[in-house]
Amino acid sequence: MTEAIRFDANGLVPVVIQDATTNEVLTLAYMNAASYQLTCETGEVWLWSRSRQSLWHKGATSGHTQRVVDMRLDCDSDALVVRVEPRGPACHTGATSCFFQSILPGSATMDQTDKAPPIPAAQVSEGSPSIAPPEVKLVPHSALELGILLDELYALIRERQAKRPEGAYTTYLFTAGLDKILKKVGEEAAETIIAAKNEPRMELAAEMADLLYHLLVLMVARDVTPHDVAEILRSRAGKRRPLPTE
Missing domain, CATH: 1.10.287.1080 (MazG-like)
Structure with missing residues (x-):
């Protein structure tokens, strides 16, 4: 099936991860051919981390893995929607979805119904280094x-x-x-x-x-x-x- 997917010049395809029950968008991430294959074989979401340049089993550290219910390819064959049953929050902050901040003018800066709880720096496990708390300096060989x-x-x-x-x-x-x-x-x-x-x-x-x-x-x-x-x-x-x- 990978031959049907149009990966970009870096061998990646954007992936929208969606809760299969609520239809809420949980995460936007990327897959390469290897992570797509692992997702198909294991029935759980695997991704490619662009910041770490490595395969990423979503939830492997936190226990919040995501069981795949369905995968859909868009009309241009260059983007995927992966519908999942999440076993816990999708976001490394503890929020249900990574998309918890509203930036529409005149709205609150954050949806209070899904406000991300503060987490100690030592507990940041899956998030991109670009969204880690400022005091965390993620360097090679950390x-x-x-x-x-x-x-x-x-x-x-x-x-x-x-x-x-x-x-x-x-x-x-x-x-x-x-x-x-x-x-x-x-x-x-x-x-x-x-x-x-x-x-x-x-x-x-x-x-x-x-x-x-x-x-x-x-x-x-x-x-x-x-x-x-x-x-x-x-x-x-x-x-x-x-x-x-x-």
Whole structure:
């Protein structure tokens, strides 16, 4: 079906995301061929982030994913409407729709029935860097970028678990079972400790990457999501923890 879509010179097509029940417009975003294919395969909205230049599983971090009900191509074949069942707010601010501000002369600046609640800077997860609070400086290699990459890797690992492609290392781990996965997590944790004591910074980073990958495999194996972990971390934010007794 991708051959029917007229992608622009950058390989993108604008996408209007609409609530299938209320018909409210939720978001305007973009897809490329890969995100369109993932949307068709998974039944959930995948997009292309122009600011991050990466695939974006809508709601993967917040848990507010969007189940696709219908997709429609316009008469010029260069724009899509994706009708969805949203599992929570569409906007990173917490508003139901990204279009909550009225700029019609003489009107209120914001529709008070859907006023976006203020959110701490640390909780901005899916929005474009251009609309992040001013105090947030999103730079390459930030914690936000790492979170996005881990989300994408988590989604890929889930796909490997389901499809078990031949020859893939992830397939090998799932086929070997939980004990093998746990053994690898232990080995990578030990190698990270050794690297922290003895190796240069980027060697340590490589060991940390291996450990994070195997932790994600364990998460998929035990049906723990990044959202689950994020909720625990968020609940602990700012809380004093008891000092160790030893």
